[in-house]
Amino acid sequence: MVSSVILCCIAVKLIDDTLDKDYDSKIEYHNFATALGPGAMVYAILSLAVAASINASVSIPLFLASYSIGMFHDVKQLFPSGLSGLQESVGTFFIGVLLWGWQSMLFSILFIFSIQLFDDYIDIHRDQRAGYRNFAHCMGRVECLLLAILTLLVSWQINEHLFLPVFFSTLLFYGAIWYYQRRLSSCCQ
Amino acid sequence: MLPIAIIIVSSLLLGYLWGKHDGQLKGYEQATVDFPLLLREQSFEQGYCVLCSKQIEHKPSNI
Numbered sequence: 001m002v003s004s005v006i007l008c009c010i011a012v013k014l015i016d017d018t019l020d021k022d023y024d025s026k027i028e029y030h031n032f033a034t035a036l037g038p039g040a041m042v043y044a045i046l047s048l049a050v051a052a053s054i055n056a057s058v059s060i061p062l063f064l065a066s067y068s069i070g071m072f073h074d075v076k077q078l079f080p081s082g083l084s085g086l087q088e089s090v091g092t093f094f095i096g097v098l099l100w101g102w103q104s105m106l107f108s109i110l111f112i113f114s115i116q117l118f119d120d121y122i123d124i125h126r127d128q129r130a131g132y133r134n135f136a137h138c139m140g141r142v143e144c145l146l147l148a149i150l151t152l153l154v155s156w157q158i159n160e161h162l163f164l165p166v167f168f169s170t171l172l173f174y175g176a177i178w179y180y181q182r183r184l185s186s187c188c189q
Numbered sequence: 190m191l192p193i194a195i196i197i198v199s200s201l202l203l204g205y206l207w208g209k210h211d212g213q214l215k216g217y218e219q220a221t222v223d224f225p226l227l228l229r230e231q232s233f234e235q236g237y238c239v240l241c242s243k244q245i246e247h248k249p250s251n252i
Contacts, residue, residue, distance in 0.1 A: 146202040
């Protein structure tokens with residue numbers, strides 16, 4: 001399960017870096033998509049395929065939840081599908097519910113939302129310099145941190161046996177990436 | 190244990206939001222009362238009246 005979660009995290013990170021290429025280059029923050037070039041998206045797909053082969057019932061709901069939360073940032077923007085960010089976000093969530101059930105999707109969405117809030121709390125100054133308003137800006141730093149802890153606890157309550165392996169795998173991946181990116185980024189030295 | 194932790198964090202969050210909102214309202218009311226007085230005080234100290242823009246011959250400190 002640990003390897004499946006880490007591979008899913010790699011896929012999400014590579015896709016996120018591909019989408020945030022311009023924004024990261026503006027503040028000279030290390031971006032894996034820039035380093036890997038066009039291959040980043042291929043590696044992301046490969047990583048997700050391997051993650052799904054190892055444990056589909058954990059990695060796919062986590063990936064769908066990441067997509068749903070990612071879209072939630074641009075609720076009004078229209079995407080190539082013709083749908084707005086909000087519609088894509090809600091649509092992805094319900095597809096996940098239909099395929100993987102309520103419990104799995106609710107756990108994943110709350111867990112990923114919590115990680116997003118922690119990330120926004122930590123990156124508040126970096127996002128501010130890039131002119132991007134994240135959740136910590138919109139709702140306030142303390143509210144962001146408390147809501148992150150609350151959603152993490154609720155996700156734990158929803159699926160107790162899945163929470164700890166997923167949490168420690170994500171923590172391991174996030175810690176490694178955070179350390180690596182800080183070391184390589186000129187903006188944070 | 191987990192439900193208790195959820196209740197504690199929810200209470201902290203709600204309390205913080207309530208306190209912040211209440212503080213903002215009180216701060217706004219206080220500023221509405223204090224701000225004109227502060228402006229007048231500062232303008233008198235600089236030697237003019239903020240209401241009629243006239244120079245003041247005798248500054249409050251000289252009285």
